[in-house]
Every structure is written in structure tokens, then in C-alpha cells.
Amino acid sequence: MVIEWLTFAVDPDNRETFIRLDNDIWTAALSQYPGFISKEVWISPDLHDQVVFMVRWQTREQWKSIPQAELDAVERQFDQAVEFTYRMIDAREYQVRRYPSA
Numbered sequence: 774m775v776i777e778w779l780t781f782a783v784d785p786d787n788r789e790t791f792i793r794l795d796n797d798i799w800t801a802a803l804s805q806y807p808g809f810i811s812k813e814v815w816i817s818p819d820l821h822d823q824v825v826f827m828v829r830w831q832t833r834e835q836w837k838s839i840p841q842a843e844l845d846a847v848e849r850q851f852d853q854a855v856e857f858t859y860r861m862i863d864a865r866e867y868q869v870r871r872y873p874s875a
């Protein structure tokens with residue numbers, strides 16, 4: 774399993790709208806692709822201006838096989854729906870490792 778970890782800076786007054794629109798647009802789009810497992814939204818009680826998305830993919834190959842043109846189209850749709858500024862401040866990739874217990 775591979776984790777896509779994205780952190781966004783969003784005005785606290787717009788945070789819930791940002792999360793809702795992301796679910797309606799990005800999550801709806803990504804969930805149609807092979808390899809998508811799930812997506813979680815994490816918010817911190819201490820960092821009101823940040824939103825973290827954790828997306829689980831079966832494999833890196835499935836995640837990275839999504840055509841860039843399709844991702845660009847979803848991004849345009851999202852940006853048209855969002856009527857405020859936001860920015861991505863971090864993007865990371867993690868692999869989940871499991872070891873047999875003794």
C-alpha cells in the first residue's frame with residue numbers, strides 16, 4: 774500500500790467549505806480509478822489554517838497511472854468551485870510496510 778500525503782494552507786473560515794468541495798470533486802474523481810482504497814481528512818485542533826489529506830492506494834503504479842490531463846481537468850473544476858485562495862504546502866509519499874510478528 775502507498776500513502777499520498779497532502780497538506781494545504783486554507784483560511785480557517787473556509788476550511789469546512791474546502792473539505793466539502795474536495796470530497797465532492799477530488800475524492801469523487803479519484804475513487805473511480807483502479808487502486809484507490811480510501812481517503813481521510815485530518816484537521817488539527819492547534820493548526821486551524823491547515824488541512825491534511827491522506828489517500829491510500831493499492832500500488833504506486835496504479836496511483837501514478839492516472840493520466841495527467843485528467844488530473845488537470847479535476848484541478849480546474851475544483852479551482853472554479855473554490856472562491857477563495859488556498860495552497861499546497863506539503864506533498865509526500867509513504868509506503869506501508871508490515872512485518873510478520875514473531
